[in-house]
Amino acid sequence: MESVEYNNVISEEDIKKFPISITTTEVNLTGSWRFSKPNFEEKISPCSVGCPANTNIPKYIFHLLKNDIKTAANILRDENPFPAVCGRVCPHFCQEKCNRKEYDGSVEIREIEKFVGDYALDIPYEKAQLKTNKRVAVIGGGPAGLSCAYFLAKNGYKVTIYEKENFLGGLLIYGIPSYRLPREIAEKEINNIIDMGNIEVKLNETVSFDRLQELKNSYSAVFFAGGLSKDRIPNNIELDNEKVFSGYELLKKLNTDKSFAQKIKGEKIAVVGGGNVAFDVARTVLRLGNEVEIIYRRTLQEAPSFEEEKAEGLDEGLKITEKSVVTNIVKSKKLNLTLGKVDKIVNGDAQLTGETENIEVDKLVIATGQAKEFEIEKDDKIFLGGDYEHGAKTVIEAIASGKTNAYKIMAHLENKPFYFMNEQDNFLRSKRDFDSYKVVDFKKINLFYFDKQPPLKINKLSAEDRVKDFKEVALKPTLDKILNEAKRCFSCGVCNECKTCWFFCPDVCINVKDGVDFDYTYCKGCGLCSAECPRGVIDMVEDK
Amino acid sequence: MDFREIANVEYLNQGDFACPGCAAGLSMRHALKVLGDETVIVMPASCWSIIAGGLPTTALQVPLMHVPFATAAAVASGVKNAFKEKGEPDKNVVCWAGDGGTFDIGLQAISGAAERREDIIYVCYDNEAYMNTGIQRSSATPPGAWTTTTPAGNPLIFEKKDMFNIIASHNPTYVATTTIAFPNDFYAKFEKAKNATGFRFIHLLSSCPPGWRIDSKDSVSAMRLAVETGIFVMMEKEGEQEIKVTYKPEEFKPVKEYFKLQGRYKHLDEETINIIQERINKRLKKLNLL
Numbered sequence: 048m049e050s051v052e053y054n055n056v057i058s059e060e061d062i063k064k065f066p067i068s069i070t071t072t073e074v075n076l077t078g079s080w081r082f083s084k085p086n087f088e089e090k091i092s093p094c095s096v097g098c099p100a101n102t103n104i105p106k107y108i109f110h111l112l113k114n115d116i117k118t119a120a121n122i123l124r125d126e127n128p129f130p131a132v133c134g135r136v137c138p139h140f141c142q143e144k145c146n147r148k149e150y151d152g153s154v155e156i157r158e159i160e161k162f163v164g165d166y167a168l169d170i171p172y173e174k175a176q177l178k179t180n181k182r183v184a185v186i187g188g189g190p191a192g193l194s195c196a197y198f199l200a201k202n203g204y205k206v207t208i209y210e211k212e213n214f215l216g217g218l219l220i221y222g223i224p225s226y227r228l229p230r231e232i233a234e235k236e237i238n239n240i241i242d243m244g245n246i247e248v249k250l251n252e253t254v255s256f257d258r259l260q261e262l263k264n265s266y267s268a269v270f271f272a273g274g275l276s277k278d279r280i281p282n283n284i285e286l287d288n289e290k291v292f293s294g295y296e297l298l299k300k301l302n303t304d305k306s307f308a309q310k311i312k313g314e315k316i317a318v319v320g321g322g323n324v325a326f327d328v329a330r331t332v333l334r335l336g337n338e339v340e341i342i343y344r345r346t347l348q349e350a351p352s353f354e355e356e357k358a359e360g361l362d363e364g365l366k367i368t369e370k371s372v373v374t375n376i377v378k379s380k381k382l383n384l385t386l387g388k389v390d391k392i393v394n395g396d397a398q399l400t401g402e403t404e405n406i407e408v409d410k411l412v413i414a415t416g417q418a419k420e421f422e423i424e425k426d427d428k429i430f431l432g433g434d435y436e437h438g439a440k441t442v443i444e445a446i447a448s449g450k451t452n453a454y455k456i457m458a459h460l461e462n463k464p465f466y467f468m469n470e471q472d473n474f475l476r477s478k479r480d481f482d483s484y485k486v487v488d489f490k491k492i493n494l495f496y497f498d499k500q501p502p503l504k505i506n507k508l509s510a511e512d513r514v515k516d517f518k519e520v521a522l523k524p525t526l527d528k529i530l531n532e533a534k535r536c537f538s539c540g541v542c543n544e545c546k547t548c549w550f551f552c553p554d555v556c557i558n559v560k561d562g563v564d565f566d567y568t569y570c571k572g573c574g575l576c577s578a579e580c581p582r583g584v585i586d587m588v589e590d591k
Numbered sequence: 592m593d594f595r596e597i598a599n600v601e602y603l604n605q606g607d608f609a610c611p612g613c614a615a616g617l618s619m620r621h622a623l624k625v626l627g628d629e630t631v632i633v634m635p636a637s638c639w640s641i642i643a644g645g646l647p648t649t650a651l652q653v654p655l656m657h658v659p660f661a662t663a664a665a666v667a668s669g670v671k672n673a674f675k676e677k678g679e680p681d682k683n684v685v686c687w688a689g690d691g692g693t694f695d696i697g698l699q700a701i702s703g704a705a706e707r708r709e710d711i712i713y714v715c716y717d718n719e720a721y722m723n724t725g726i727q728r729s730s731a732t733p734p735g736a737w738t739t740t741t742p743a744g745n746p747l748i749f750e751k752k753d754m755f756n757i758i759a760s761h762n763p764t765y766v767a768t769t770t771i772a773f774p775n776d777f778y779a780k781f782e783k784a785k786n787a788t789g790f791r792f793i794h795l796l797s798s799c800p801p802g803w804r805i806d807s808k809d810s811v812s813a814m815r816l817a818v819e820t821g822i823f824v825m826m827e828k829e830g831e832q833e834i835k836v837t838y839k840p841e842e843f844k845p846v847k848e849y850f851k852l853q854g855r856y857k858h859l860d861e862e863t864i865n866i867i868q869e870r871i872n873k874r875l876k877k878l879n880l881l
Contacts, residue, residue: 569605575807
């Protein structure tokens, strides 16, 4: 049989014989049918709002999943210079706000942050350039001061840090025990900041009220983050630094004087207070082989310490006496404490039931909070931050305070509004868009694309093992587990190039590469891309 | 399914005449991504006759033959055999027909082709009425649904024709139901159909925003709800094997949720919905899904 040559089928003669289409439908500009059009706009994820430093969490998770952990680390450190620290000690406000919480449990953002943060420890920052001759003094080398210095130095300011101890880091070094935050982690992150350049450090420099006035004259601006350096001690107790200590004093002594730890081994120690410091002290001396009892005037449930610390402490065998205060101390070879039972607390004063109990201890530690050493008013040159400004709070809140003030100082010195900097800066974006529709809530998530999967379980050392030494309590999950957990992230409001919009576009009008491009010549405005986007990045807007 | 792994090649041109949000256009786009450029489409009268564009334009990058309503499967059989004669036995010859051209008018030709074990793929995109000509009822219209010819709702005595089992009783190579709202399932089934030889039939549920009276942006979620409520079951049958249901939700949603989204079910009262729900439950039980 003679076969027809395919090429000859579409000859001009054939077209005359039977109708054949020879051009494409691209002549129909179907974009003219449209009355609304898709608009690509990335939004703020609720976790970013929850984080005081507004870390762009979905964005760094996206880069982590793309195997680009270096970019992930940079995005993370653009907003927070202490990811490895926060990955350990932050109470993860972000996870409280996570949209996944309503679905199958929040993403374990903290573990992911810790992983990326640890990776970033060995990546130095790009050297900072000097862009202005304006100099800023930062008083206090704790997380708030360092964070402020970091953001100023990064943006080209010359910064001098005044620190009264002979090391930087403040509470990160002497306040938080190393089973929660290994010292070398904090030190590495601090060194990375200092190595960036533009920062001069003056150690052993106590800045008094008068000295502050001097500094004010020689610098363009002063950021005061001196923390709460005065111990708040109940009226009936006096510190002697022999048998009766304040919480931070004891922690500092244990950290600096190795023989002291040996000396007190086996002693019975009572800790007064219910905050993180009280638990940190108690868990530290427990590890040194002491018998510990926490005395707190309210119930354990009301104690302001992190729930995680309480639970871990109880596991390790802390003894807690609730609803009690120390009413009398008799000092002899040992300390004889009289504990009064608390009936209720009115306006901060404990009202006793009259019941008492006597206990005998070797040491008494008072961890009932700190107060300001002296009062400073803020003015056009002095900016206040950290615990000094907002009272005892978390590390991340101190970092955020340093960051906010860095931007405020820069705005002030350059005579610009607060939001002048970088549009892409998640911190400034989210500050501007707070409470607006641009935060993606649970309803905007297309759940079809997410299978239910419980969150990562964090393994910890067993209670028996961890009281033996100061090894980190939380164990590091494997890379696979971290990536698996990262995959659970909804990536609310942040495009992760999943191409769902591209898949569901019936008109072949979407191109996904570094964001989403729409071909408005042919887009009919059906809205499928917007409806199917799993993370609420595409909106339909009116098209005239 | 990771959409990033799907090839970027497109066989559907821009500027086709599908209504905004049309699932038929979307289904064709992805079907061709699986079937590839060695494909010939044979198309009886249907919405797609319009979507494909008027002479001298075409919406597809592969050959497409428009054929009379009743003849799709017959023409496809001829085309396939011609290719075999020409020495190109690997061409995918695909009938792409609507529910009118499948459930009603083309049924004898399909039955014939299936019986002769023709080596073609027959795809029915089922939008549950003659949408293109003005939403007239077909034998694929589900009971209760409004159309212009059943303004009070398709009477309950008319059941949607069970096309899956009609074709399955011919013992073809492959018969399946699916929808583009479940990309995994859609791609897997087209892949299976492509790689098999013999008569293959795929029944696609395909939403129609004007005909179903839904917002164009809801066209995919409507199809998804059809599956999640159990009114449309995604299943397949390979050769002599048993029927296999390919997707079973953790729990079926009440069919009311599916109806609520669509204007064509707006007039249904509680009692009618209950009757329909019971029928669905009965069918799901028969398939061992409840």
